[in-house]
Amino acid sequence: MDFDLTPYFTKYEALLAAAEEVFGRVRRAHEDCVKCKTKCADCCYALFDLTLIEALYLNQRFYQKFKGRQREALLEKTNRADRKIHKIKRKAYSDLEAGKPEARILAEMALERVRCPLLNEEDLCDLYECRPITCRFYGIPTSIGGAGHTCGKSGFEKGKKYPTVKLDAIHGQLQKISAELVRDLKSRYVKLADMLVPLSMALLTEYDEAYLGIDDGGDPRDDPRRAAQEEKR
Numbered sequence: 001m002d003f004d005l006t007p008y009f010t011k012y013e014a015l016l017a018a019a020e021e022v023f024g025r026v027r028r029a030h031e032d033c034v035k036c037k038t039k040c041a042d043c044c045y046a047l048f049d050l051t052l053i054e055a056l057y058l059n060q061r062f063y064q065k066f067k068g069r070q071r072e073a074l075l076e077k078t079n080r081a082d083r084k085i086h087k088i089k090r091k092a093y094s095d096l097e098a099g100k101p102e103a104r105i106l107a108e109m110a111l112e113r114v115r116c117p118l119l120n121e122e123d124l125c126d127l128y129e130c131r132p133i134t135c136r137f138y139g140i141p142t143s144i145g146g147a148g149h150t151c152g153k154s155g156f157e158k159g160k161k162y163p164t165v166k167l168d169a170i171h172g173q174l175q176k177i178s179a180e181l182v183r184d185l186k187s188r189y190v191k192l193a194d195m196l197v198p199l200s201m202a203l204l205t206e207y208d209e210a211y212l213g214i215d216d217g218g219d220p221r222d223d224p225r226r227a228a229q230e231e232k233r
Helices: 004-031 052-065 068-097 101-112 135-137 169-183 201-205 225-229
Strands: 142-146 148-149
Touching: 004 052, 004 135, 004 169, 052 169, 052 201, 068 101, 068 142, 135 169, 142 169
Parallel strands: none
Antiparallel strands: 142 148
């Protein structure tokens, strides 16, 4: 693909740098509460999705860094993780269709654990320098939709007030970069910027011109994301 993603990656990297600064500031202010340390991999089993700009960035950095057998081994791990995540999400969708309350479904999904394929045998991240923004906030208080969250291993006490990262606002900034990218790509998939995928799918996907909807042909209804999902069923 000839399209230059650098300007959009630069904006994304600025957000990553800001996340690092915020985490460091909270950690310095609450050293007794932030328990993050090398080889503490609790966050590496959590389920979360990536926006388009995050998925493209991670995908490109992954294929730049890993080659040959090492890449193949990592992709095998990634495929196994992706199938587990797909089963979890398929069950959640079935539960929702059956009438189970969404809040209960989300609570159950929060308890699910799937080992990140980038977590190696030494409990270290194989792509740590490029890890998603969600990973960078894990360990300090965050909120989503007004509900507070923090790492179960941390020392932050329920009921007390702490500096809290509003992930909804962060997601909005990521979505904005994604939307700018899709606009400039002139993709025929108008909702491409709304795409959210797990890390595993971001690594497995080939983000070529056909996938991004910028090749010469194709029907807007022939969304490759839909085909990828159908293959897993």
